[in-house]
Amino acid sequence: MFERVKKAIALRLGRISTEQLNIEACIRQGMKVGRNCHGLGAATIDYAHCWLIEIGDNVTFAPQVYLLAHDASTKRHLDYTKIAKIVIEDGAFIGARALIMPGVTVGKNAIVAAGSIVTKSVPEGMVVAGNQARVLSTTEAYIQKHQEKMGHSDLYDENWTIGRRISPDMCRQMSDQLINGSVGYVK
Template sequence: MLKSLARRAARYVRSGQDLDRLVAAGLKLGPDVSVQDGVVFDGAFPWLIEVGAETTIAPQAYLLAHDASTKRHLGRTRVGRVVVGRRVFVGARALIMPGVTIGDGAIVAAGSVVTRDVAPGALVAGNPAAEIGRVEDYLARQRDRLDAGPFFPEDRFPSEDRTLSAAARDEMRRALDDAGRDGWVV
């Protein structure tokens, strides 16, 4: 029981919401979903949100199943299902609006505002989000860059408790500066 309470507290601190409560209220999270710090699921209508297996939702993303902008004018609040497929990446501070389905394997770029459906395997960005490419083409470009490095072994990469030493942090910054580009954790 104490472990369960500790896990719930850790989830709350990480996401700012009690995910166990939202799941109990109907939020559907598939296996191996990664919910990063500050993600907000619509607490008023969690049963309208479904996230597929192996999906990552980056920090401070919002998934909204309702839009109350019409409430004062029309006396009604718009609601809609939000369905995020399998192996999707939702970038930091992205906003997913009600009634949106994001297809399997899609990538939603950081800061995007998704107001309409995203096709499977699409790469979308912007406000409103629009398709800017296909995930397979993006990954092919990244694969071509893999050999260039620099590389950082996973055991040196910060864990959840951010215990990377000051020397290792300096080493990473120096390697990135020397390379003049981003690098890779392997």
């Protein structure tokens, strides 16, 4: 209680930005952020799944980066939303308005150019750029693929969501289960 009052006073005095408070809320919810991270306050963080986001040391974010750890394209058809971790390793640079999608790891000292939509992991020390939107499959084939994946993936009911007040232990458990690009599904 005292900490909340102290932060409210500091905010009124202009010592803590609302961006810092948002980052602090994500960290309290389980997001991991290393030392010497720059620009995260100007990023949009997927608060609903922020415990699936891990950011290393000496990472720089340009303005309006979007970190998205969920993909609700499966929700209407399967009643589950696809979720996966985002890992930004030490020394990475993420350019302005880049979108990092679920299941992506940006390797150490990698650079993601401004405006990039990153759907696949970026190897250590590499530079990536662009958006190559192209037809991948039919909606039917996409839903069928995920329905099959659900048979051997971690499934989480509504209790594993912010709306149902997911516990810190559950956040850690989900994060520990969704490693190395593995995908889960949440109601």
